[in-house]
Amino acid sequence: MPDTERPIIEKTLHVQSDLQVLAEVRRFLREVFAGVPDDPVDRMELAANEVTANIIRHAYQGQPEHPITIRAALRDDRICVSFIDHGSSFEPDEVPQPLFDGSQEGGFGLFIVSQVVDRFTYHPNEDENHTSLCIFLP
Template sequence: MATEKFLLTSEYEKVDDLIFSVKEFLAKEKVESHILSGVDICLTEALNNIIKHAYNGEQNHPIEVIVSKDSNILEMLLIDEGKSRDNFIIKELDYDPNDIENLPESGMGLYLIKQLMDDLNYYSINGKNYFTLRKILY
């Protein structure tokens, strides 16, 4: 199993660089480009959510991303020390994708992550929040 750890601080400007590094690591591990696109979307949403909600937009707080890939599973574990979520319910969104003027204003990020990944898990323990995203590779 190939594993790499990535660290960043809670600054929106640093998210793209981290995602680029993760995708570079996964490309070396022969992960297909369409999955890398999904990784990009999921990490963008998840990391921005951590910065916005767990850290209330405050900078300089740690976020750790541990990426593991074996022959048929890609796993990304995001760890932060911010405010934990009260619940981890991903609501189904009822919207018309052709009516972009009236897209839902909240919940869209987690909904997208759920659509792109095969398994999600979130829990908090000892002041840290753990969000795991898994994708089955065929």
């Protein structure tokens, strides 16, 4: 369900699919959400880092030079970050739960995101994938 409420602040960042952009994404979010309490911003930074890394690693299979659009919005009662990519899609319900016995190195991204944000949506279509994260403010 798209937000129809007008944001207080909304900014867009365009990056390419390279893990080197993760620091830039985190900086961007800190700038947009300056003045918001640390806890929700820390949580959003972690979730956005995971989503961006997953887009790069999985949607684009680690191939560089593919576009990712990231839009951050501050609203009266929440912070939201949305992502648009043109890579391979996936079914979130089909991603296996991670094992916490030390036997796997990866596979924790979607679990982490689901634990730290209040709202996570993912909508693939023929041309692009839309991911949206929101955290409600105290």
